[in-house]
Amino acid sequence: MSEALPRKPRRSPGDGERQRDPERTKARIIDAAKAEFGAKGFAAARVGDIADRAGVNKQLISYYFGGKEGLYQEVASGSFRTGRAISDPGSPLAEVVSQFVLSTLADPDLARLFLRENLTEDASGDVGVEAQREFMQQQLEHVRGRQEAGDAPADVDPAYLMVALMGASSAALALPRVVRAITGLEPDSPEFVRKYAEQLARLVAHLGK
Amino acid sequence: MSEALPRKPRRSPGDGERQRDPERTKARIIDAAKAEFGAKGFAAARVGDIADRAGVNKQLISYYFGGKEGLYQEVASGSFRTGRAISDPGSPLAEVVSQFVLSTLADPDLARLFLRENLTEDASGDVGVEAQREFMQQQLEHVRGRQEAGDAPADVDPAYLMVALMGASSAALALPRVVRAITGLEPDSPEFVRKYAEQLARLVAHLGK
DNA sequence: ACCATAATCATCCTTACGTATGATTAAATC
DNA sequence: GATTTAATCATACGTAAGGATGATTATGGT
Numbered sequence: 001m002s003e004a005l006p007r008k009p010r011r012s013p014g015d016g017e018r019q020r021d022p023e024r025t026k027a028r029i030i031d032a033a034k035a036e037f038g039a040k041g042f043a044a045a046r047v048g049d050i051a052d053r054a055g056v057n058k059q060l061i062s063y064y065f066g067g068k069e070g071l072y073q074e075v076a077s078g079s080f081r082t083g084r085a086i087s088d089p090g091s092p093l094a095e096v097v098s099q100f101v102l103s104t105l106a107d108p109d110l111a112r113l114f115l116r117e118n119l120t121e122d123a124s125g126d127v128g129v130e131a132q133r134e135f136m137q138q139q140l141e142h143v144r145g146r147q148e149a150g151d152a153p154a155d156v157d158p159a160y161l162m163v164a165l166m167g168a169s170s171a172a173l174a175l176p177r178v179v180r181a182i183t184g185l186e187p188d189s190p191e192f193v194r195k196y197a198e199q200l201a202r203l204v205a206h207l208g209k
Numbered sequence: 210m211s212e213a214l215p216r217k218p219r220r221s222p223g224d225g226e227r228q229r230d231p232e233r234t235k236a237r238i239i240d241a242a243k244a245e246f247g248a249k250g251f252a253a254a255r256v257g258d259i260a261d262r263a264g265v266n267k268q269l270i271s272y273y274f275g276g277k278e279g280l281y282q283e284v285a286s287g288s289f290r291t292g293r294a295i296s297d298p299g300s301p302l303a304e305v306v307s308q309f310v311l312s313t314l315a316d317p318d319l320a321r322l323f324l325r326e327n328l329t330e331d332a333s334g335d336v337g338v339e340a341q342r343e344f345m346q347q348q349l350e351h352v353r354g355r356q357e358a359g360d361a362p363a364d365v366d367p368a369y370l371m372v373a374l375m376g377a378s379s380a381a382l383a384l385p386r387v388v389r390a391i392t393g394l395e396p397d398s399p400e401f402v403r404k405y406a407e408q409l410a411r412l413v414a415h416l417g418k
Numbered sequence: 419a420c421c422a423t424a425a426t427c428a429t430c431c432t433t434a435c436g437t438a439t440g441a442t443t444a445a446a447t448c
Numbered sequence: 449g450a451t452t453t454a455a456t457c458a459t460a461c462g463t464a465a466g467g468a469t470g471a472t473t474a475t476g477g478t
Contacts (some may be wrong), residue, residue, distance in 0.1 A: 020425050020474055039330060043253035047466060057427045062467060064425095112328070118386045119324060121248060129386070136390040153415045159392045160408035164377040166387055171376025174383050177327045177338070178375055181345040183368045199369035206362045207415055229444055229455050256436060266457045271437060 026064050028054040033075045038112035042072055076117055078110065089142055092208070093151040093165070096142070098201035100169045105193050111173050136162075151208045165204070172196055235273050237263040242284045247321035251281055285326055287319065298351055301417070302360040302374070305351070307410035309378045314402050320382050345371075360417045374413070381405055 018024075032053035036045040047068050051058035065071040087096045104111045143165070144158040152161055172179060176187040185192040227233075241262035245254040256277050260267035274280040296305045313320045352374070353367040361370055381388060385396040394401040 018475085022425065025425080041250050041252060041329075043250060046464095059428085059467080060426065068466065115328060115383065118384050119321070119328070120250075121385065132386065133390040136387060140391055153412070156408050156412050156415075157404075160405055161412065162391055163380050163384070163388055163405065164409055164412060166384060167378070167380025168373040168376040170383065171372050171379075174324070174379065175327050175372070175375060176330065177341065178345060179372055181342040182349055182371055195366075196369055196372065199365050200373055203362070203365050203370065203373060203416070206365075207412070227445085231455065234455080255434095268437080268458085269456065272455080277436065 022064070025054075025056055025060060029056065029061060029064065029071065030075055030078075033071050034078075034107070034109040034113060037072060037075060038109035038116070041116050042068075047071075075110075076113065087139075087142060089145055092149075092205075093143065093146045094201040094204040094208075096146075097165055097169055097204050098197045101172065101193060101197040101200060104170075104173055105190060108173065108188055111170075115170060115174050151204075153207060153209075168200060231273070234263075234265055234269060238265065238270060238273065238280065239284055239287075242280050243287075243316070243318040243322060246281060246284060247318040247325070250325050251277075284319075285322065296348075296351060298354055301358075301414075302352065302355045303410040303413040303417075305355075306374055306378055306413050307406040310381065310402060310406040310409060313379075313382055314399060317382065317397055320379075324379065324383050360413075362416060362418075377409060 029050065032050045033045075036050045036053065039045075045068075047061050048058050050071070051061060061068065061071055065074055087099065091099075140159060140162055143152075143162045146152065147154065147156075147158050147161070152158075167174075172187045172193060179185065179187040179192065183192060187193075238259065241259045242254075245259045245262065248254075254277075256270055257267050259280070260270060270276065270280055274283055296308065300308075349368060349371055352361075352371045355361065356363065356365075356367050356370070361367075376383075381396045381402060388394065388396040388401065392401060394404075396402075
């Protein structure tokens, strides 16, 4: 019926690129998945969309990752490998917080994914829940240390201080609409992120003596 | 095949209750929807689960709300009607923040839904996006006022201060796993919420002069 | 050049889910 | 009490989406 419908404009071999390269393909799928999962969440993400975004056949997702679930695990587990960037115990709280905010610029998709994952209570996706706990405890020690160094008032529980700091640091990604409504800026934009990092650092600095 | 399978233990008439009561039924569906949508998000929530939780036939969701989408709109639109609790311009920042944190105890499901809604970028669910903007601006004025009153240092942009405060205030619900990892407490528990409200207030108080 | 195998793809199948349809029953009105 | 209508329910249908299956083609080894 339909005559000469244009061949699906798949990823073109492009220059001297290999046209089959499993590593590159897997990487592309993972990138696409981070974006899709991060933007829509697991249930709303479509494997077809991920494949399209990656420019590959959707069956490759099963081939390489054992399906949607497997791909998600793969991607989600990376959300801790990154972001762990151990802050050295010497740096003041204000600086740590500032760095944390800036780091969201590096891979916002992954950061969003982390937030969603965190929001979801089901104990299934317990990919390294133990590692996460340990990491948090480690960070908590750091906060405690900096508090003793005078970075924060002595009459607040360091655990709660840390929760507050993490909440504030995540605000750009966790509350994008709020950010837009208040500042008029795009929460993803380097413009906003940089200024927020700076302002938040300034704020935290005021906590010290 | 299966003989005498027990009749589905539907909601029993219970005492002198009317067995047909549209208002009660609608309310039950909405409550169930808040919980399901809040816990799983729109896509992952199942109409059947909502109906089961409400103890009604799932078709009633279409009957009363025009389907899953309609029900979501209904529920989501309520997420602004509540929580707007205008804080009077006289109260200091520390108190406002504390109140905000405590208010999440009232309806955590709805609060979670709000967070998810906020995280989702699609401009479709723009239920009262304008109202939200206006409300935020109003709050911003309040913050600005309190800053001039000395509740916060003068060298921070009130808009960014407000983002930070909102982020910190939402932390209990936005980062439950983090809360658990750091404090060992259940983020929903009155125990945690109350202490967090108090600690955060104390922290904010330290910003003032 | 040829072969073996891994990589990629198109197509089909199954299931789960949301909704449409029609039946049934409680409650209101007369 | 009869009739009517709204509320509730059981079932059946359509669709979309994820995964299975088998075909094809590139690539590396010989």
